[in-house]
Amino acid sequence: MDNKEYIASGILELYVAGSLSEKENEEVSALIQENPELLAEVISIEKAIVQLTAAAKKDATYSFNDIKNQLKDTETKVITFPKPNRKQYIGWAAAFILGSTLLLSVLQNNSLKEQLSAEKQQLEEQINKSSNSLADAEKLIEVFRDKDIISIPLAGQTVSPTSYAKVYWDKKTNSIYLDAKGLPEPPEGKVYQVWSLTLDPLTPTSLGVLDTFTADVNKIFTISNANQSEAFGITLEPAGGSLSPNLEQLYTLGAVAS
Amino acid sequence: MVNQELLISQFQKKDVKAYEKLYNLYCNSISGVVNNIVKNNDVAQEITQDVFIKAWNNAESYSSKKGRFFTWILNIARNSAIDYTRSKKFKESKQNLNADFLVDILETSSSLDSTTNTIGLKEFVTKLGDSCKSVIELLYFKGFTQKEASEELSMPIGTIKTKNRTCIGELRTMLGV
Numbered sequence: 001m002d003n004k005e006y007i008a009s010g011i012l013e014l015y016v017a018g019s020l021s022e023k024e025n026e027e028v029s030a031l032i033q034e035n036p037e038l039l040a041e042v043i044s045i046e047k048a049i050v051q052l053t054a055a056a057k058k059d060a061t062y063s064f065n066d067i068k069n070q071l072k073d074t075e076t077k078v079i080t081f082p083k084p085n086r087k088q089y090i091g092w093a094a095a096f097i098l099g100s101t102l103l104l105s106v107l108q109n110n111s112l113k114e115q116l117s118a119e120k121q122q123l124e125e126q127i128n129k130s131s132n133s134l135a136d137a138e139k140l141i142e143v144f145r146d147k148d149i150i151s152i153p154l155a156g157q158t159v160s161p162t163s164y165a166k167v168y169w170d171k172k173t174n175s176i177y178l179d180a181k182g183l184p185e186p187p188e189g190k191v192y193q194v195w196s197l198t199l200d201p202l203t204p205t206s207l208g209v210l211d212t213f214t215a216d217v218n219k220i221f222t223i224s225n226a227n228q229s230e231a232f233g234i235t236l237e238p239a240g241g242s243l244s245p246n247l248e249q250l251y252t253l254g255a256v257a258s
Numbered sequence: 259m260v261n262q263e264l265l266i267s268q269f270q271k272k273d274v275k276a277y278e279k280l281y282n283l284y285c286n287s288i289s290g291v292v293n294n295i296v297k298n299n300d301v302a303q304e305i306t307q308d309v310f311i312k313a314w315n316n317a318e319s320y321s322s323k324k325g326r327f328f329t330w331i332l333n334i335a336r337n338s339a340i341d342y343t344r345s346k347k348f349k350e351s352k353q354n355l356n357a358d359f360l361v362d363i364l365e366t367s368s369s370l371d372s373t374t375n376t377i378g379l380k381e382f383v384t385k386l387g388d389s390c391k392s393v394i395e396l397l398y399f400k401g402f403t404q405k406e407a408s409e410e411l412s413m414p415i416g417t418i419k420t421k422n423r424t425c426i427g428e429l430r431t432m433l434g435v
Contacts, residue, residue, distance in 0.1 A: 010423030017397040017422075018329040019404050025325045033322075045426060046328050047435040049398055050283070053332075055379040056290035056399070058299040064278045064285075067307050071274060071314045 003037050012038065016045045140220060143168055143177055152232055154254035159236075160184065165252045167232045174226045180210060181219040183251060186236060193237045194221075195245050196229040199255070204233070209241040231255040266327050270317045281310055284328060288335045294399045295339035296348065305342060309335045336401035382432045389413075390425035397422060 001009075014020050015028045032039040143149060149170045156163040164182035169175075178194060186192055194207040207223050210216075235242075236249040268276035288309055293302035313320075313331050320330050342348055383391065392411055396402040397418075408415045 008423070010419040013422050013426045014397070014404055014419060016326060016329055018325060018333050018401060019397050019407070021403075022324070026323055029323050029325060042326065044430060044435045046326060048426060048430045048433050050287045050328065051433055051435075052379060052394070052429060053288075053290040053294075053398060054286035055383075056294045057286050058289075058293055058302065060289070060299055060303045062281075062285040062289060062303070062306065064281045067281075067310055068274065068278075070311050071272075071277070 003035065006031075006038065007041050012042050013045055016042060016049055140177070143170065146170070148172060150256065152254045152256050154232055154234065154252035156182075157250045157253055159249055160251045163251045165234060165254075167254065169225065169229070169256070174224055176207070176223050176225045176232070178210075178221045178223060178232075179219065180213065180221060180234070183213075183219075183234065186213060189239050190236050191239050191241060192234050192251070193241045193245065194223060195233045195235065196225055196227040197231040197233055198228065199230045204245050206241065206243075206245075207232075209237070211239075229256060262327075263322070266320070266322070269314075270320065272314075272317065277314060280327070284331060285310065287328075288331060291332060291335050291399055292339040294395075295336065296342055301342065301348075302339075305338050306335070309338050312338070332398075333401065336399075340401075379432075382429065386425065386428070389421060390428070393418060393422050394425055394429075 006012075011020070011024070011028065012032075015025065020028065032042055144151075149168050152167040152169060154165040154167060160183075163184065166179045166182075168177040168179070170177070180192065183192060192210040192213055194210065195204045196207050197204050205227050207225055207227075210221055212221075213219070231254060233245065233253040234251045235245040235247070236251060237246060265276045265279055269280055285306060289302055289306040292305045292309070293299065296302050296305065309331065312334055316334075320327060324330075386394075389411070393407065396407045396410060397404075402410065404415055404418055407413075408418045411418070413421070
């Protein structure tokens with residue numbers, strides 16, 4: 001079979017796909033090694049496939065640096081030296097080995113030390129972080145136990161009956177702690193906005209938007225509130241918040257017990 | 259191409275710099291193949307990185323006598339992705355396997371950062387006949403053998419081979435390679 005026929009048979013496309021048997025693969029590999037025309041054809045096919053498959057990638061970017069430190073150098077380093085012709089070389093060789101071994105251990109020692117100090121630093125950061133979050137948690141418990149703090153449950157409304165939230169209102173410090181764990185993730189481009197309401201006549205005052213909702217882990221927000229609130233509500237608003245609440249998107253609402 | 263042979267032999271000697279070049283040549287392609295199987299961008303990203311770590315750890319098992327380097331790493335990628343689809347995690351996510359997914363992915367992907375002619379490729383895939391789409395998807399994205407593809411599509415083995423040649427031929431004309 002000449003090159004043209006061989007190429008036309010379609011076997012090279014299957015070779016690149018990896019769809020051939022092991023035996024066929026070996027045959028094609030041997031053939032393209034000796035035949036530049038066939039090799040060029042394989043390279044072109046491969047180029048086309050690389051581009052086609054790459055187009056099925058989503059827009060994530062890939063960086064070699066992300067895997068670089070996971071690539072272990074598993075190659076063993078072997079120090080070889082020629083067999084000495086004369087006995088006197090043995091001494092030199094021994095000295096050389098001793099010298100390089102010493103050097104190697106010094107280097108290794110240094111890199112171990114570096115590694116150790118990096119690990120130590122990491123650990124310290126972790127401890128620091130945990131004790132911060134512990135302090136936060138303790139502060140929250142304190143708030144929830146304080147008898148002067150009023151707790152107001154906010155119940156789910158028509159648009160989202162399963163939603164709920166809770167407001168802990170500390171009148172001494174004029175602040176509220178909002179536990180919003182019971183709200184669903186807001187859709188993209190929307191935020192939750194918290195409102196203080198007085199009921200007669202119904203007057204809403206914005207207390208702010210929860211624009212860190214998605215990133216916040218415990219979903220507890222501290223918001224200042226100096227209003228004489230009679231109720232609290234949470235609505236879903238376009239990013240940035242609104243001047244007055246969109247009551248069709250009222251997620252939760254709860255009145256302060258008088 | 260001597261260049262690439264050199265890169266591969268350096269990679270087998272655990273040369274990180276050489277491997278970085280190979281990585282940059284193929285990471286988008288591998289990610290595309292994985293994404294087509296797992297249908298989840300985040301998972302695809304994770305598996306792709308994993309594939310390149312696996313390839314590094316098994317560098318000595320590659321031999322140019324058995325096939326192309328690209329084909330070798332493509333195989334690792336398909337196997338890793340298929341392993342994932344058999345895992346509990348994947349089944350729990352209840353992904354349905356859509357035969358037209360390749361087209362779907364090509365039409366919605368926005369790999370602006372890639373060097374590939376994505377827009378042209380999308381048009382190309384859209385215009386491709388259904389039989390070309392399925393042959394390409396089975397052979398290149400899913401790793402079917404000739405025989406498996408012929409059974410799946412109820413086409414004689416010989417037809418798979420020539421049909422695929424024609425489809426890839428059209429692709430190459432479009433890409434100019």
